[in-house]
Amino acid sequence: MQEFLQYFFSGLTNGAIYGIIALGFSMLYRSTDLINFSHGEFVMIGALSMVTLTMTLKIPVIWAFFIVVFGVGLLGMVFERLAIRTVKRPEPIVLIIITVGASIFLRGAGMLVWGKNAQSMPPFTPHPPLDIAGARLLVQSIWILVIAILIAACLHLFYRRTLTGKAMYACAINKQAAWLVGIPSKMMILLAFGLSTGMGAVAGAIIAPVTMPAYDMGAMLGLKGFCAAMLGGLGSLWGSLLGGFLLGVLEAMGVGFVSSGLKDATAFLLLLLVLYFRPQGIISAASVKRF
């Protein structure tokens, strides 16, 4: 039981991270019909710049957090403006290669700026781990869980209650119709990129204290976040978060009770099962279009 609880906690923590990354994928897909293969690299930049800001520049964690999120969001917008909007033929295959190119570029840049060694930083709040029925729960894990749920709630409110959010959703449904009723669709896509990469930075910033971030951490995180998004149904916000938790917990159980070699395979096995049997995701309704 104690063992199970321990794996469950570590699964929840990882799951929350996958969930936030999945949210980034989902909301970008929802607004632009696009998958950003360099999303994981924005997570990496978020994590590493968080370390630099708090450890080298000694900026308080809370300020550093906001600077990182806004900075990376801005970087995402620059990326959209320079590399996505300029594309002559926006077909999936072309966009896939451009975003893959961007991920290689950003990874190279990360290696130049931060070097090849892993970095580290202390947790947000100095507090000994909690003891729950014999299992240890890091305080940073609680931070991660709370922030993940907060982010999803904020996004939910943004799409439901604000004019900008509704406009963005309208753009996703039909760009031309949205344009006809006066929604600046290009602005919306730019904003969606900013929000999505900013969310990637949130994921990076909050795991910086628990994972030793390095320049090559992004690829796997990005791919697993994507698996989580597919699991919950691409485009569905709460689905993505739930998909993240499900993936995190299953992965932790797989590592704990079966074999540690299985860790990375879990996500992709689940991905294949979902694609073959329920391409609309396990949570969302069957109405999601399947291209």
Added chain:
Amino acid sequence: MIRTDKHLIACFVFAAAATATGLLVENAYYLQVMIFIGINTLLALSLNMLMGYAGQISLGHAAFYGIGAYTTAILSTTYNISPWLALPAAVFTAMAIAYFVGRPTLRLTGYYLAMGTLGFGIIVNIIFREWRSVTGGASGFVGIPPLEIGSFAFDTDRRYFFLVWGVVLFFFIICRRIIDSRVGRALRAIHDGEHAAAAVGVDTAKMKLKIFVLSAAMASLAGFLYAHQIFFISPGTFSFLASIRIVTMVVIGGMASIWGSLLGASLLTLLPEWLHAFADYEMMIYGLVLMLVMIFLPQGLTRGILDIYENSRKKNDK
């Protein structure tokens, strides 16, 4: 068919050029690079049949490349079977796996197909890495024997060069024959519109599966050639990034173009060699080149350069 004749002439010219290169180049390093270009051309061609002609994207093609390499490595080293018997086994294994994976996967389209093939590729790579007792795990598989026919061994770079480029030329001709056949027309119909193709009587599911299996067979043959050239294989060579590299060769060279595969494979093999000079900037430049080509010449270099040429000629005519 005038087109086929033209292609045959091009193949002759190409064969002559390859023979001359093979005989004249003395530098071992250049020969090695050109062997890799040949292997990569075969890979790019295999994916181009699937992606360029049939319009089905695969982000897991390195899996079949790896299956070919590992099957021959395990059979010819661990079990001491002749590589020439391991070759059909390698190709057949890849084809069988492609058949069973392709059936559910090829029903998907767009990003979903991309993710399905990506997931498959990564799982196969994890198997290479984790099944230590058979594959040697992350540290790789050593001691793969060279290819021999009787007492004649393909043990020098020059001999291997001719073997690899002979195979490439053979597949240039085969692929052109397929493309110009009834099957090729059906594939292009699927590319342009799957429902429309089905409406005029093309069995789309069967066609896609056929070309997927053919493509896997060619990729595994490339893996076979790779394993017996380098005598050492490790999972890193067949990772997700390797799959992306094959896709990039096809797209940068030009989709639905046999010669584009050759161009793309040559560029992507040579680019890292040139970029070594830039050391730490290598990755950034590589990423930047990918992005720039896709932004400005989304149809690939072959088509893109032809367009620029035709446009400038039109201007001159005025």
